[in-house]
Amino acid sequence: MKQILLITDGCSNVGVSPVVAAAQAFAEGITVNVVGVLDQGDLGEFGSAEIEEIARAGGGLSRLAHTRQLSQTVQMLTRKTVVQTIQQAVHRELKQVLGTSSIEGLPPEKRSEVVRVIDELGETTKLKVALLIDASASMKPKMQAVEEAIRDLSLSLQARQGRSEIAVFHFPGSAHGDDCMMDLNWTADVRGVTQFLPRLQMRGTTPTGPALMHVVDFFRTPSQFLGNNNDETDGMMSDYVV
Amino acid sequence: MTTSFDWKLPRGTLIHGKWKQNRYRVERLLGEGANGKVFLVERQRTWYAMKISSDAVDLQSEVNVLQSIAKQRQAGRHEAYLIDVDDFRNSDGVDYPFYVMRYIRGMTLFDYLAKQGMDWFPVVGYSLLVKLAQLHSEQWTFGDLKVENVLVGDYGRAELVDYGGVTGFGKSVRQFTEIYDRGYWNAGSRTADAKYDLFSFAVLCIQIHESRRLAALTASLLPQNRAPEELLKLARVNPVLRTMEDWLSKALRGEFAHTQEAAKSWQQWQHKHSRHAPSAPVPRWMKGLFVASAALLATTIYWLLRAGL
CATH class of the missing domain: 1.20.5 (Single alpha-helices involved in coiled-coils or other helix-helix interfaces)
Known part of the structure; x- marks a missing residue:
């Protein structure tokens, strides 16, 4: 199962629309979740409308959260999406086998069986989550909280029975015009990795859409991202399941 | 997990089960769990607690756990916890799943100790450890152990409520609260085992005696500095917690081999504590x-x- 989790605090302003990019991700079997970080004030109507639409196009969920609740929100979205993705698959099966399209339509005993299967799959399926972090100027004071939320997510995922891995990217990538940069390659454990997110101020644009496209690319052909600024590469990028 | 829904069920509302046709009358709201609301309801002059959720899969998953526990305990003398599972159609035209459980009369842990006095803390604590030991012997972790999830009945009898976090040993804990969480304190994984609950239990002891200092500590510590030692440092400041430092240290560091051992060690502390405790002037x-x-x-x-x- 493949997920992208976008953490941002504003609107995209360069390149392809992030809604289009999210739709492309979903078409390739990757669910896109979005967390809008708000501290002092809000994202503005346009910003929150955008993150909602990105998630809808990406088949995922969106939430607004203060930095304080970031860890909880990130975990809740990841977990809910795992269950939801399995549910969608189960729904299709239900339609074929039982003629009803929803779990709610099943009598309690059958529902119990179906949910048992959903829970079991949710705990054991292989999971890959790519985190895409908005590192534009306004996000700078929130980087520590974001990093902490990522560590916490990794801790929760480690507790699963199925293999879980995360990768981390930030955007904008660099002054050389890269849309996005890899901070951590697929890893099951982020303990001992210090400060993987950049604390430097990036240039002003927010290329959310192009960055999303890059991460989708990465899921497809991870090798092109190798040799970036990171030595955490351990070649664990095989065998992900849909 | 936070799928709260805004509607209210006014007193007197009739809830008609869709599949089994049982009827319940709503008395009042008892509380809100992480994934639904719990109401006090009446059916044939008996009070029950009814949990209603807007998420059928989430609620069913909790029901599955309760059913498994019930099956394991069938042979024993335990009262049935789970009474009924069904759906009902609300006035908004949407079907909501619910389950009905035994109504436990009791006070929250804070209220009980405030009213009956801190003398009751060791007894309530022991009673709670016995409950946990039983759950653990059946290979379940309670998961979301915290002050809000403990009800106390007459004479300090503790009951666990909200089974939304109950997880089979070896799986990832389904629901937890940060300050009670072993992972949050860099003291271990979030994989369900008996030690996970014992860790939360130790934090609960600290929370009861030093809630303000605990809140201040969690607010001031950097994530990488959270450690069991910090909790123990705080415990040494309190006259009651100081006497149980050994116990707390073992629970926070995962050094109890199993929950029976923790309960036995608790009894020994109780014994010493009751002799040395300064009686009220x-x-x-x-x-x-x-x-x-x-x-x-x-x-x-x-x-x-x-x-x-």
């Missing part, structure tokens, strides 16, 4: 009463002696 009105009755006795004797002469 005699109130002044009682001293006054003693002086008055002594004076009365003296007068009576004097009067008797005179009368006798």
